[in-house]
Amino acid sequence: MTGSTWDSRLRSDPGKAGRKALLVLAALILLSVATGCKPRPNVTPSTTNKPVAPQFLLTDISGQKLDLASFRGKVVLLDFWATWCAPCRTEIPHFIEMQNRYGPQGLQIIGISLDDSIKPVLKYYAEQKMNYPVALGNDELAQAYGGVLGLPVAFLIDREGRIVWKQTGEADAAVFEKQIADALSAR
Amino acid sequence: MKPGILLVVVLLSTFAQGQSAKTVDSKYVIEPTTLVSILLQKPTILNVGPKAIYAQAHVPGSEYVGMTSQPDGIKALRNRVKTLPKDKLIVLYCGCCPWDVCPNIAPAFNELKTLGFKNVRVVHMARNFGHDWVDMGFPVAK
Secondary structure, X not given: OOHHHHHHHHHHOHHXXXXXXXXXHHHHHHHHHHHOOOOOOOOOOOOOOOOEOOOOEEEEOOOOEEEHXXXXXXXXXXXXXXXXXXXXXXXXXXXXXXXXXXXXXXXXXXXXXXXXXXXXXXXXXXXXXXXXXXXXXXXXXXXXXXXXXXOOEEEEEOOOOEEEEEEEOOOOHHHHHHHHHHHHHOX | OOHXXXXXXXXXXXXXXXXXXXXXXXXXXXXXXXXXXXXXHOOEEEEOOOHHHHHHOEOOOOEEOOOOOOHHHHHHHHHHHOOOOOOOOEEEEXXXXXXXXXXXXXXXXXXXXXXOOOOEEEEOOXXXXXHHHHOOOOOOEO
């Protein structure tokens, strides 16, 4: 817009232009107050650009409904594993420990087994005294999560139901703990 | 460590290694690129891994047998190959998890050797099928 056009508009309705200018000024003041006036330490980066975790409703190995939506408000560690997978078995004791330690702060671990049948899962669950729900998964659920073409794979889902981290392959407990602690403290 | 305990540890370790894919003699191991190069020859390619992974993606032309770390999988493998000539090229692959801890390749390979098959190869998937095949852009069937 050229200066002359702007001037002519001002001249044609000086009262309207003044009101507009005031509104723009007020909006700028509000914006600066909301975003820039005070330093805000410990601000967690927005996760709104993260993908929403695909919903699922399964029956866990104890016969209870396992609905991901019911865990909204909690941080969920979704672990794709299997009893025949050695690195998966290495991680399980750490997950049991983490569920104990971080559960009161809002962590919920969920196991999705890719075993072909429930029998070995029931046996392993009892032997290890697993303390979080486990359900048998399938290729459709795996596909919904972008494909699980090797185990283990874990997804960390924040309190708003968004996937904030993915771990492919075995990782140290400390790696999981760092991510879980960050997700639990995020607001 | 007491000698008895040491013996048990060694025996357990030996048993565990006996199930690992890394026990297969390297002269029978081929890389994924080699399998890609012979796909057009339509070899018999058998998947001996978990069904949930095969159902998501698999090597074109491959057949699902089952997990040969389990008796049902070995039984299915025997049934599948019982009419094949002993000199037939058979390629086994899994990719369920890292090669060193894959529980399926070695039992399948050993079973075929026991049955007298002389032209068996196993595909080396270092990390898993997703990383070593799909992510490499090799052909995939679903």
